[in-house]
Amino acid sequence: MEEKKMVTAITGQAEDFSQWYVDVIRKAELADYAPVRGCMVIRPYGFGIWERARDLLDLRIKRDAGCQNAYFPLFIPQSYLEKEAEHVEGFAPEVAWVTHGGDEELEERLAIRPTSEAIICSMYSKWISSYRDLPLLINQWSNVVRWEKVTRPFLRTTEFLWQEGHTVHQSEEEAEEYTLMILQMYKDFFWEDLAIPVIDGIKSEREKFAGALRTYAVEAMMPDGRSLQAGTSHNLGQHFAKVFDIKYLDEKQKEVYAWQTSWGVSSRIIGALIMTHGDDSGLMLPPKVAPVQVVVVPIIFDATKEKVLAESRKLAEELNSEGIACKVDDREGQTAGWKFAEWEMRGVPLRLEVGPKDLEKGTVLSVRRDNRKKEFIPRDGVSAFIKDFLPAFQQDLLKRAEERQEALTQVVEDYGEFKHLMEGRPGFLISGWCGDDACEGKIQEETKATVRVIPLDEMDFPKKCLCGKKAKRAAYYAKAY
Amino acid sequence: MEEKKMVTAITGQAEDFSQWYVDVIRKAELADYAPVRGCMVIRPYGFGIWERARDLLDLRIKRDAGCQNAYFPLFIPQSYLEKEAEHVEGFAPEVAWVTHGGDEELEERLAIRPTSEAIICSMYSKWISSYRDLPLLINQWSNVVRWEKVTRPFLRTTEFLWQEGHTVHQSEEEAEEYTLMILQMYKDFFWEDLAIPVIDGIKSEREKFAGALRTYAVEAMMPDGRSLQAGTSHNLGQHFAKVFDIKYLDEKQKEVYAWQTSWGVSSRIIGALIMTHGDDSGLMLPPKVAPVQVVVVPIIFDATKEKVLAESRKLAEELNSEGIACKVDDREGQTAGWKFAEWEMRGVPLRLEVGPKDLEKGTVLSVRRDNRKKEFIPRDGVSAFIKDFLPAFQQDLLKRAEERQEALTQVVEDYGEFKHLMEGRPGFLISGWCGDDACEGKIQEETKATVRVIPLDEMDFPKKCLCGKKAKRAAYYAKAY
Numbered sequence: 002m003e004e005k006k007m008v009t010a011i012t013g014q015a016e017d018f019s020q021w022y023v024d025v026i027r028k029a030e031l032a033d034y035a036p037v038r039g040c041m042v043i044r045p046y047g048f049g050i051w052e053r054a055r056d057l058l059d060l061r062i063k064r065d066a067g068c069q070n071a072y073f074p075l076f077i078p079q080s081y082l083e084k085e086a087e088h089v090e091g092f093a094p095e096v097a098w099v100t101h102g103g104d105e106e107l108e109e110r111l112a113i114r115p116t117s118e119a120i121i122c123s124m125y126s127k128w129i130s131s132y133r134d135l136p137l138l139i140n141q142w143s144n145v146v147r148w149e150k151v152t153r154p155f156l157r158t159t160e161f162l163w164q165e166g167h168t169v170h171q172s173e174e175e176a177e178e179y180t181l182m183i184l185q186m187y188k189d190f191f192w193e194d195l196a197i198p199v200i201d202g203i204k205s206e207r208e209k210f211a212g213a214l215r216t217y218a219v220e221a222m223m224p225d226g227r228s229l230q231a232g233t234s235h236n237l238g239q240h241f242a243k244v245f246d247i248k249y250l251d252e253k254q255k256e257v258y259a260w261q262t263s264w265g266v267s268s269r270i271i272g273a274l275i276m277t278h279g280d281d282s283g284l285m286l287p288p289k290v291a292p293v294q295v296v297v298v299p300i301i302f303d304a305t306k307e308k309v310l311a312e313s314r315k316l317a318e319e320l321n322s323e324g325i326a327c328k329v330d331d332r333e334g335q336t337a338g339w340k341f342a343e344w345e346m347r348g349v350p351l352r353l354e355v356g357p358k359d360l361e362k363g364t365v366l367s368v369r370r371d372n373r374k375k376e377f378i379p380r381d382g383v384s385a386f387i388k389d390f391l392p393a394f395q396q397d398l399l400k401r402a403e404e405r406q407e408a409l410t411q412v413v414e415d416y417g418e419f420k421h422l423m424e425g426r427p428g429f430l431i432s433g434w435c436g437d438d439a440c441e442g443k444i445q446e447e448t449k450a451t452v453r454v455i456p457l458d459e460m461d462f463p464k465k466c467l468c469g470k471k472a473k474r475a476a477y478y479a480k481a482y
Numbered sequence: 483m484e485e486k487k488m489v490t491a492i493t494g495q496a497e498d499f500s501q502w503y504v505d506v507i508r509k510a511e512l513a514d515y516a517p518v519r520g521c522m523v524i525r526p527y528g529f530g531i532w533e534r535a536r537d538l539l540d541l542r543i544k545r546d547a548g549c550q551n552a553y554f555p556l557f558i559p560q561s562y563l564e565k566e567a568e569h570v571e572g573f574a575p576e577v578a579w580v581t582h583g584g585d586e587e588l589e590e591r592l593a594i595r596p597t598s599e600a601i602i603c604s605m606y607s608k609w610i611s612s613y614r615d616l617p618l619l620i621n622q623w624s625n626v627v628r629w630e631k632v633t634r635p636f637l638r639t640t641e642f643l644w645q646e647g648h649t650v651h652q653s654e655e656e657a658e659e660y661t662l663m664i665l666q667m668y669k670d671f672f673w674e675d676l677a678i679p680v681i682d683g684i685k686s687e688r689e690k691f692a693g694a695l696r697t698y699a700v701e702a703m704m705p706d707g708r709s710l711q712a713g714t715s716h717n718l719g720q721h722f723a724k725v726f727d728i729k730y731l732d733e734k735q736k737e738v739y740a741w742q743t744s745w746g747v748s749s750r751i752i753g754a755l756i757m758t759h760g761d762d763s764g765l766m767l768p769p770k771v772a773p774v775q776v777v778v779v780p781i782i783f784d785a786t787k788e789k790v791l792a793e794s795r796k797l798a799e800e801l802n803s804e805g806i807a808c809k810v811d812d813r814e815g816q817t818a819g820w821k822f823a824e825w826e827m828r829g830v831p832l833r834l835e836v837g838p839k840d841l842e843k844g845t846v847l848s849v850r851r852d853n854r855k856k857e858f859i860p861r862d863g864v865s866a867f868i869k870d871f872l873p874a875f876q877q878d879l880l881k882r883a884e885e886r887q888e889a890l891t892q893v894v895e896d897y898g899e900f901k902h903l904m905e906g907r908p909g910f911l912i913s914g915w916c917g918d919d920a921c922e923g924k925i926q927e928e929t930k931a932t933v934r935v936i937p938l939d940e941m942d943f944p945k946k947c948l949c950g951k952k953a954k955r956a957a958y959y960a961k962a963y
Contacts, residue, residue: 035555045550069526074516075641094584101579102629148583160556
């Protein structure tokens with residue numbers, strides 16, 4: 002049974018950040034490697050985080066973006082995927098192909114969806130005939146497959162979970178406005194729900210989605226100085242409408258092509274949560290997405306065991322009935338100290354300890370996950386304390402992440418300095434950019450850094466590009482996950 | 483644009499039930515055919531029903547069955563699928579195979595999961611080492627693929643959505659108890675949430691799940707006299723534990739194989755909802771799963787248009803704020819009569835009409851979907867009226883379905899009569915059964931009827947089997963979807 006045992010210690014962040022990341026995932030039982038190359042299993046604790054994040058985003062997608070959910074097929078006929086030239090060029094190298102159904106060889110190969118534009122547009126072409134059918138606002142939660150060469154749990158896996166929105170509009174302006182509204186919705190989701198600060202802007206031609214007119218994105222800076230693309234919102238223009246024949250009769254009875262958007266956020270946000278908030282003791286979860294917000298650990302002595310267990314369970318039941326996700330760890334055979342470490346590693350925001358002395362004094366000891374600050378709380382004030390604590394803790398995590406992101410962002414004018422910084426723990430380097438693809442390509446080749454976004458808000462930036470030419474705009478450079 | 487138009491009339495149920503079913507699905511925009519053989523698109527209105535049913539079942543799975551959700555890979559290596567002999571024999575003929583990833587041919591083919599026992603058991607083998615790890619109670623919501631020869635929207639499609647529970651226990655008794663608890667959970671879900679009466683029992687050897695020790699099922703009788711298998715709960719025994727090496731150290735430190743269950747309900751329940759409750763005007767939805775529970779139709783005249791629209795919107799807003807899913811149909815260019823028919827076809831339980839006279843009198847006219855009974859309600863009593871109406875309507879639908887199911891159930895002793903009845907609109911025929919597989923096979927061959935379930939509750943049944951031998955138990959026969 003030896004090989005079945007889990008790892009028992011977490012590598013320090015400073016020692017090896019990548020190993021720390023993998024250790025946390027295995028030790029907190031967030032995910033496990035599957036027996037298929039590049040695939041993972043999302044275990045119940047990891048999936049609990051995903052369910053909460055998904056529900057929070059789903060609420061925004063319905064309420065703020067006005068979408069309804071639907072479900073489109075997993076399979077896309079090869080000929081459909083090949084209709085939009087840029088799209089197929091971008092995705093074909095990473096498609097998994099179904100060639101046989103039962104004992105039969107298929108006449109046409111089927112792609113497992115790497116993204117669903119092709120199959121969805123073929124349906125939209127049937128459903129849309131008049132301006133009265135627009136805007137059409139649909140979202141899908143699904144699994145997608147991209148045959149990746151190098152994989153890492155949550156961040157890049159052959160199969161992953163995501164949502165993909167696909168909307169159709171009457172005009173370029175309306176589609177552009179919607180694309181930017183989604184970008185704002187994603188920003189709100191990351192800042193408010195996940196406590197992850199993100200920067201946002203437009204992607205360069207080189208980095209945009211295969212088939213889009215323009216791609217906007219939110220990017221989050223990880224503690225190791227690398228940027229994570231956390232969500233993208235594409236204005237597809239009429240690229241897909243023209244090849245899939247999505248036309249409608251406008252108010253003047255004229256037949257015209259429609260305008261489209263698509264946008265997505267995936268299960269990689271769990272990777273972003275782990276890295277943004279975790280520390281050397283393990284995970285640290287924002288209360289809004291924590292499967293367990295409060296853990297009660299009974300302090301057991303033989304003489305008072307039954308009383309303490311009863312009181313602990315009663316407390317947990319009370320808190321749960323008030324909508325606080327609370328768990329009591331009443332397992333036998335583990336010390337209180339082992340349990341403290343276990344729940345810290347799982348990132349539970351607050352621990353409550355209930356011992357015999359607490360019963361006498363009518364108190365409970367609370368311990369915060371971030372700074373381990375201890376506080377005795379009167380027993381009848383526990384629920385009120387927690388209701389204040391959880392949103393405050395959410396804010397504290399955001400502030401901590403924001404400060405680090407700021408510390409990891411700097412303006413660089415000189416290409417020599419830029420190259421030097423990119424060799425360390427670079428963070429975001431803001432430079433001026435001439436806008437030439439060749440210049441961007443050269444910088445990428447020489448430093449592995451890419452333009453993460455071109456900011457939309459006005460900001461000061463160096464007058465010269467890293468290549469020496471006149472800068473037309475600012476650019477956030479970083480090495481990316 | 484001619485071919486883009488939807489069908490405009492529904493075939494009568496008595497005229498052609500199959501065509502009625504397909505007409506309702508297309509006209510109510512529940513689903514559409516996809517450009518891949520046997521695949522469908524679940525459109526927003528159909529998906530809205532699925533979301534509600536899924537959430538109600540998910541609540542039971544967490545609360546009553548104590549499961550947590552997780553996510554396992556879509557792909558199963560061929561060698562894993564082939565480990566359990568009965569399992570592969572049952573599923574191999576309907577597996578879709580991935581043979582290429584990007585430009586590479588794979589060394590081993592990957593099955594798109596037809597069900598996930600093989601991949602899940604391979605992980606459980608890693609995760610379980612001690613009796614302390616048990617019971618392990620996990621559920622998954624996912625898409626699965628079975629390469630079906632004959633398909634029909636929702637009822638049998640190449641790809642479908644479902645939940646599959648997979649649990650591991652210390653003893654056969656515990657696994658059996660859990661299997662039966664799930665069967666009861668499914669019964670409650672169908673009766674209480676979907677207003678669909680089901681019968682339940684154990685499957686014969688011939689009809690059980692490929693790889694199970696015993697399969698239990700709930701079956702629902704459709705109005706055309708055919709039975710729909712609505713949910714199954716399998717006691718897997720140690721079949722998978724032995725081939726996937728799921729062992730644990732028991733309390734005496736002895737290494738033993740574990741006992742398992744698996745169980746599932748799929749998106750075919752939407753088909754069951756359509757058929758169980760629909761009528762010649764279209765869908766009729768139980769309030770618990772209706773995306774729109776109440777529709778407000780303003781009665782528009784030029785002089786009072788603004789007032790009536792304002793009042794209609796205010797009413798809808800009020801109801802929504804009280805948790806009633808209410809929609810106001812304020813579309814221009816459609817008559818009130820057209821809207822009435824449209825929302826009846828979409829199965830909305832209650833329609834409210836707001837016209838200028840209602841504004842004067844301080845009333846609203848309500849019309850029930852089932853019998854079109856009209857009732858004037860005082861404006862300030864609308865919300866209270868609806869809160870009484872919705873659960874009562876749910877009960878009325880259940881009662882209507884129960885009465886039909888009873889009318890479609892009869893005891894038959896004579897095989898001649900049995901064969902005659904099976905040629906018409908047979909429903910459930912209860913007979914005595916000798917228990918021989920050969921007898922069951924002959925009846926199936928001659929009549930296309932199968933043993934749907936062997937009831938668990940004691941009941942009277944004919945002393946002789948249809949074959950003339952002594953009957954050992956009762957059996958529910960029916961033609962099945």
